[in-house]
Amino acid sequence: MSLTWFENSHEIDAETHLLPDREDLNPTQTPLPTAQISILLTVRLAESVLSSSMGSYLSQLLRELPEVGGDARKVGYYMGIMVSLFCAAEAVTSFPWNRLSDYVGRKPVLLSCLVGSTLSMLLFGLSRSFWALVLSQCLHGAMMGHIGVVKIMTTELTDETNVAQGFSMLPLAQSLGNVIGPLVGGVLSRPRDRWPHIFSHPFWADYPYFLPCLVAAMFACLSLVITGLYLEETLDPKSPKKPSHARPNSDIPQEETGDIPDLDMTPPLRSVLTKPVVISVANYAMFALLGAVVATYIPLVWSTPVECGGLDLSPASIGLWLSVYAGICGFFQFAFFSRFVSRFGLRRVFVFSIVSCAVIYTLFPFENLAAVGGGQNIVVWLLIVLQISSYCVFDMGYSAMNMYVSSAALNTRSLGAVYGLSHVATSVLGTVGPAAAGWLFAFSLTHNVLGGTFAYIVLLGVVCVELGVSTQLPKNTWAHREE
Numbered sequence: 227m228s229l230t231w232f233e234n235s236h237e238i239d240a241e242t243h244l245l246p247d248r249e250d251l252n253p254t255q256t257p258l259p260t261a262q263i264s265i266l267l268t269v270r271l272a273e274s275v276l277s278s279s280m281g282s283y284l285s286q287l288l289r290e291l292p293e294v295g296g297d298a299r300k301v302g303y304y305m306g307i308m309v310s311l312f313c314a315a316e317a318v319t320s321f322p323w324n325r326l327s328d329y330v331g332r333k334p335v336l337l338s339c340l341v342g343s344t345l346s347m348l349l350f351g352l353s354r355s356f357w358a359l360v361l362s363q364c365l366h367g368a369m370m371g372h373i374g375v376v377k378i379m380t381t382e383l384t385d386e387t388n389v390a391q392g393f394s395m396l397p398l399a400q401s402l403g404n405v406i407g408p409l410v411g412g413v414l415s416r417p418r419d420r421w422p423h424i425f426s427h428p429f430w431a432d433y434p435y436f437l438p439c440l441v442a443a444m445f446a447c448l449s450l451v452i453t454g455l456y457l458e459e460t461l462d463p464k465s466p467k468k469p470s471h472a473r474p475n476s477d478i479p480q481e482e483t484g485d486i487p488d489l490d491m492t493p494p495l496r497s498v499l500t501k502p503v504v505i506s507v508a509n510y511a512m513f514a515l516l517g518a519v520v521a522t523y524i525p526l527v528w529s530t531p532v533e534c535g536g537l538d539l540s541p542a543s544i545g546l547w548l549s550v551y552a553g554i555c556g557f558f559q560f561a562f563f564s565r566f567v568s569r570f571g572l573r574r575v576f577v578f579s580i581v582s583c584a585v586i587y588t589l590f591p592f593e594n595l596a597a598v599g600g601g602q603n604i605v606v607w608l609l610i611v612l613q614i615s616s617y618c619v620f621d622m623g624y625s626a627m628n629m630y631v632s633s634a635a636l637n638t639r640s641l642g643a644v645y646g647l648s649h650v651a652t653s654v655l656g657t658v659g660p661a662a663a664g665w666l667f668a669f670s671l672t673h674n675v676l677g678g679t680f681a682y683i684v685l686l687g688v689v690c691v692e693l694g695v696s697t698q699l700p701k702n703t704w705a706h707r708e709e
Contacts, residue, residue, distance in 0.1 A: 255387040262383055263392060265457045266376050267399040269336065272449040273373065274403020276347055276366070278552075279411035279442040286415075287435055293356045304356060308363055310657050315367030317653035323371020324378070324646030332379050333459045335371060340450040342369030344443045351439030354432075374645035381632035381641060382460035386703070389632075390564035390572075393625040401556025405549055407442065414438040498643045502634035502704045507644075509576075509699060510627040511651035512692045516583045517624070518656045519663040519685060520617065524548070526667065527590050532597045535671050535678045537606065547610060555618045563622050572626055572702045579623030580696060584689045585616040587682045633703035 288294055288304050327335040346366035353359045376396070384392040414437045418430040430437070528544050530536025539547075566575045589609055596605040627648075635644045663681070670680040 255391075256385050258388050258392055259383050261456070262458060262460075263380065263395060265452055266379055266383075267395060268449040268452055269340065269372060269376055270396055270399040271403045271406075272340070272446040273343065273370075274400045275407040275410065275445045276343055276442050278404045278407030279438055280350070281408060281411065283411050283415040283435055283438065287359075288356070291356050291359075308360055310661065311360055312363045312367040313653050313657035315364040316370045317650050317657065319368040320371050320374060320649035320653060321643070321646030324374040324642040324649065326642065327375050327378065327461070328640065328642035331459050331461050332375050332382075333453070333457055336375050336379075336457070337450065337454055339369045339372035339375070340446055340453065342366075343372075344446040344450065347439050347443040347446065351436035352433060371646075371649075374642070374649045377628050377632065378641045378645055379460045380628075389629055389703075390567040390625070393628050394559050394563035396628075397559040397621060397625065398556035401552045401554075403445075404552035406445075408549065410441050411438045414441055498636065498640045498647075500634070500636070503631075503644055503647070505695075505698045506627070506630045506634045506704075507648045507651050509692070509695055510631060510648045511655050512688075512695060513576075513580070513623050513627055514652035515655040515659045516580070516685075516689065516692060517620065518659045520583065520586055520620065522659075522663055523587075523590065523667065524613075524617075526664065527593075532594065535591070535594050537593055537597050537602070539602070547614065551614045551617055554614075555621055558618045559622055559625060563625050566622070567626070567629075572629060573696065573699050574701075576623050576626040576630075576699065577693065577696055579620050579626065580689060580692050582616040582619040584686055586613055586620065587685045587689070589613045589616075590682055591677075591679050629703055630699060 284305065289296055291304075294304060323335055323339065343366060346362050346369060349362040349365065350359060353362055377393075380392050380396065381389070416434040417425040417437045418434065425437075525544055525548070527535070528537045528539045528547075530538070532538045563575070566578075570578075589612060593606055593609045593613070596603065596609060631644055631648050632641060635641045663685070666681040666684060669675070671678045676683065
């Protein structure tokens with residue numbers, strides 16, 4: 227099968243098109259289907275609450291396990307095992323879930339994953355050994371396929387005039403969940419210690435972390451009910467089509483299109499691996515790697531003693547700063563992402579996000595230098611504010627990559643496979659990336675390589691590689707031939 231037209235599609239964009247009609251220059255924006263998008267936002271909110279609520283008490287929970295025996299030095303080891311197995315389960319199952327949605331529909335997969343996530347959270351609260359916790363987390367990871375399905379349905383509910391606005395709303399729900407989750411986990415853990423008259427039953431002594439798990443599971447259960455009752459299926463098995471915001475490209479000669487899969491059927495997996503898909507998934511995976519390292523380094527560096535290259539911030543201070551970040555990040559994307567895309571183009575926004583990651587890495591040693599001079603002073607706080615602001619800009623890259631990935635698909639029948647591949651790639655790197663970055667940080671400090679800054683220099687090199695890979699992306703979404 228010839229894929230010439232796909233291989234060249236990123237070169238045949240606004241620079242080589244014939245002059246478009248005037249209507250194409252300023253298309254009228256289609257109103258967002260607010261009700262349906264809002265239901266998808268409840269799913270994203272629920273998952274964010276589930277994932278972030280455990281962070282407030284997980285270290286303490288692990289310390290209390292029989293396997294750990296209260297040794298704080300072992301907590302990192304057991305936490306690393308748990309996170310790696312969670313990501314491994316997600317990597318193994320995300321593609322089958324997304325691919326299944328191409329055949330049975332988006333809504334059944336979404337509902338199934340919500341049921342599994344709810345059960346996994348309840349089992350987590352009832353677990354009393356390390357491997358029971360791991361099994362519940364593996365179940366949770368195996369149910370993460372709904373993240374890709376939410377993105378797929380957002381793609382199918384929007385068109386080229388409002389897709390940026392639609393994707394900018396997903397981080398808003400995620401950020402709100404990241405604010406609610408830590409509060410649920412921090413306030414409701416060990417309720418018998420806080421409210422002994424209300425939680426006097428021996429059950430709360432045996433399962434001191436079940437209450438936050440129960441409340442977090444209620445968010446998922448509520449989303450499950452709303453989704454089951456009101457969400458409409460977006461995959462029409464009788465009339466599949468290309469992604470609605472993929473730009474038409476009628477300038478490609480018919481003889482170059484070759485044997486293109488029938489747009490009225492689910493294409494085989496081999497035909498899904500086109501050049502646009504490979505380039506988009508590669509960019510998404512590398513960008514997710516950068517993001518995973520940032521998410522690892524911020525609490526790691528901030529909590530490290532000043533003499534070891536960190537800031538020596540207390541857990542309360544770190545939690546406060548991360549809550550501030552979570553609170554403003556989603557609103558920032560919602561307010562500015564679609565405007566930036568309209569003004570500068572999708573690729574420029576993505577490149578700007580990558581550059582902001584370099585700013586985040588660069589600020590770490592300067593924060594430590596400021597702390598060495600005067601402890602936690604105004605200069606340190608200003609640098610942290612700049613770092614968090616850069617982190618908000620960086621997160622726009624995820625929305626940009628969602629647009630690239632969805633527009634690279636052959637048609638809506640292959641969206642599940644494309645998003646599944648991207649989810650597998652990001653999950654695999656999410657499994658090994660943070661662990662490798664943590665080792666690199668420790669190696670730099672232990673051996674005092676370049677004054678302990680060697681890790682940041684290596685990461686800046688990875689940023690440069692990602693900038694090079696991003697040059698293969700089109701200026702906007704991928705162009706497709708007319709059906």
